[in-house]
Amino acid sequence: MKIRSVAMEFVGFLAVSAACLMSQGWKLPKGVEAKQQGARTYRFTVDYYTSDTKGQIVQRQQVKGEYTRGLPGGKAIWKNVSITEPVADSKALGSPRVRDFMEGFEYPRKSANPLSPDFFRAFPTTAVLERNLVWDTIMFENFGQEQLDHLRLNEVYHLLTDQDVNMPGVGTFHNRDIQLMWTGRSRRNGQDCALIEYQAYFNPLALSLPGMNLQGRSHFWGQIWVSLSTRQIEFGTLYEDVLGEITLPGNAATQVTNAFRYGIFEPLAKN
Secondary structure, eight states: OOOOOOOOOOOOOOOOOHHHHHHTTOOOOOOSGGGOOSOEEEEEEEEEEEEOTTOOEEEEEEEEEEEEEEEGGGEEEEEEEEEEOBOTTOSSBOOOEEOGGGTTEEEETTTOOTTSTTTTTTSOTTOHHHHHHHHHHHHHHIIIIITGGGOOBTOOEEEEEEEEEEETTTEEEEEEEEEEEEEEEEEETTEEEEEEEEEEEEEEEEEEETTEEEEEEEEEEEEEEEETTTOOEEEEEEEEEEEEEEEOTTOOOEEEEEEEEEEEEEEOSOO
């Protein structure tokens, strides 16, 4: 049974106390675009696991792609997107399948509406994992960069509460309470970084996909490392746990399933 959902890998970090940070005069940087020089490319890799209620994994998938931002006109572009699934009757993953419809998928970062029905018009109806790559990348940029000015050390910032999200062609999602917190200082890629944690629990969702309907709830959380000198993302993690009831076409009975995923968002060599 394939379940396509929206999660992360835990990476340790070194937190610094508030007193120490303030004594050093450490401040969060201001301004994003002015700090970026040229384009920058990231690799986003997400592993999906579907299991029963006892933790027995019944399905595994991996999706990855390369995302470049900072292009002329403020555009972003996707390349080399692929999906890997298990070989028949085996737990081992097979060869990646390139998603040609995403090769060169381009949009203006600031003005594009990723929830518009026309945004993914070239995508097949079954391309949910590929949509997730785009939605989650926009989430990283929003949480890690655009919300930075609102954050105070070790104070919870409630970004969104009780917000309904319509995902065209996929279903609906309700954000109960998205919380951000600047928790400390760390280093990534030789950069001093602000470490930001995000979390949102008990979020109702309803998915209507080809061959499957799902009613359930989602927990998602993760960390984002943002450079203090450039305000660019140096690393990000995403975790999501979905528990729900599946209904198959022509079958009124429901089946309980658990879908978990984790993702790593990391920069490649600078262009």
